[in-house]
Amino acid sequence: MLLLKGQKIDITKGTSLSNLSLQFGWSSSAAAMNIDAACFMLSDNNRCERDEDFIFYGNSSAQSGAVNHKQLDSIDKEAISISLSKLPNSVAKMAFTLTIHEGEKHGHMMKDISNSYLRLVNADNGEELFRFEYGSDLSKETAIVVGELYRHNGEWKFNAIGSGFYGGLEALCTNFGLEIAEEAEQEVAAAAEKTILTSIDLRKKIVQITLEKKKLTNFTARVGLVLDISGSMQTLYKNGTVQEVVERILAVACKFDDNATLDVWIYDNEFSRLPSATEIDFEHYVQKQIMNNKTIHKFGRNNEPPVMQDVIRKYTVEEDSSIPVFMVFINDGGVVKPIKKVITESAVQPIFWQFVGIGDSDFEVLKQLDTMEGRIVDNANFIHIEDIASISDETLYNLLLNEFPLWLKEATAKRIIRN
Structure with missing residues (x-):
């Protein structure tokens, strides 16, 4: 099933799904571009309460073992796997992102990336459940909130977002409440002010x-x-x-x-x-x-x-x-x-x-x-x-x-x- 931007769908309701893999793919016009997928594990305040709850290439596994990040040698570039039964009750939502490392510094932007997609896969049998293709409406952004997995009435749902940010990974960290290195604060704060296509902007x-x-x-x-x-x-x-x-x-x-x-x-x-x-x-x-x-x-x-x-x-x-x-x-x-x-x-x-x-x-x-x-x-x-x-x-x-x-x-x- 191909998801539309802004669409929300049930993931676990009426199923026995317990292990999920979110697999990211893209094409880039510049070989030097460094593109990374990540996951922010969020509380019900929409905040990443601890550094350990930010899962990316530098912190590839959650302490609970519920979330893991890995690079892939296939058409899919990276994957974030989730064991839903292991997720702590404190995790109300997970935001999945794609960023260009030092995009502003090197002049790399989301318009330089094409064929971006996210596949939601049953990790137990490899079945593709949903596919979300996004990013065609973005230009100078350097980060994307691709989507969110969130609890609703005891089940898990997915929200296909595809909204863009300036400021790369640092802006996303600021957005989700993580502190960043002091020397980067001023630069990131300025970038965060330029955030575009937040949820309200998307809805507008x-x-x-x-x-x-x-x-x-x-x-x-x-x-x-x-x-x-x-x-x-x-x-x-x-x-x-x-x-x-x-x-x-x-x-x-x-x-x-x-x-x-x-x-x-x-x-x-x-x-x-x-x-x-x-x-x-x-x-x-x-x-x-x-x-x-x-x-x-x-x-x-x-x-x-x-x-x-x-x-x-x-x-x-x-x-x-x-x-x-x-x-x-x-x-x-x-x-x-x-x-x-x-x-x-x-x-x-x-x-x-x-x-x-x-x-x-x-x-x-x-x-x-x-x-x-x-x-x-x-x-x-x-x-x-x-x-x-x-x-x-x-x-x-x-x-x-x-x-x-x-x-x-x-x-x-x-x-x-x-x-």
Whole structure:
């Protein structure tokens, strides 16, 4: 199976896989280029907590014996083998990288490398499970985060990233929290500031492609996110899924929003309007703004109308504007029936409600949105994504923005959106 950039796939779910080999291959235009693969073993803070957890040619084996690096005399250049059963519980994620040694010094760049790929192989029988070809969109970078292997609900998944960095191996070490030699700190710090195509940058590129396909590049909208924080959502807040949802929707805001910020609400039987998320402060947003905030009511029962009324109040009273609103509403257990009244009454306002149902509830009320009567325009859409963490960014953005263009056209024709 050939993976697409940004795609996330299950590795161990439904299988007996215990030994995995990640095999790197590439071609280079300059024989003098020194290219290396490496693995950063990361904690749940996305940090490489010890030097020993950085596996590369200079430290080829983890202390636990779970991860090993070796060079190959074949079409595959290098391999990192992993015994999943030996991995310490402290390892939440592993980032796999490719770097050009002293690339800036010698003028070597990723554009000088071609046919780059990563093969995920069952180490017990040699079967190729997945293949990720990457790097065709890179140019002057000297390092790549190829992908990540990470824990999710007791299983392992792989995220195909393919994002580039300036600064080579040193910049990657800085990115993952490792200290470097003092004499190199100033040079690496400058290089790290030039980091490009981080996860949010990658998602912005995917959003841009989606907007182009749907002919939305000339539209501006205010973007908001409402997050369910009722009792059934506890696991998703604690395992990082909600944090990733914030980042994924923030990418839409960065490309779509009038001021590149994401307005955020949370609700159970109460609601809170949170500080907006931006590219500067989105990291650990959920932990800082929600989980660590004792004033926020958490994990009660769900009641949607009050938070919906606050959304309407913000955009039509407090910040009345001709710019339309794209509101993403995340819910995992169905909604109360009175939301129909709120949606119907708000049909005359420049607000489009995009409901996203996650999990395995029946979502009886939300499934009826398209057939609701009594509205001047259809101002709401519902999509059901059972496991939002497993769906690729490309698929998610395509689903999210599927009906919004139709509403824009109808709302403009009805003069709900003022030009």
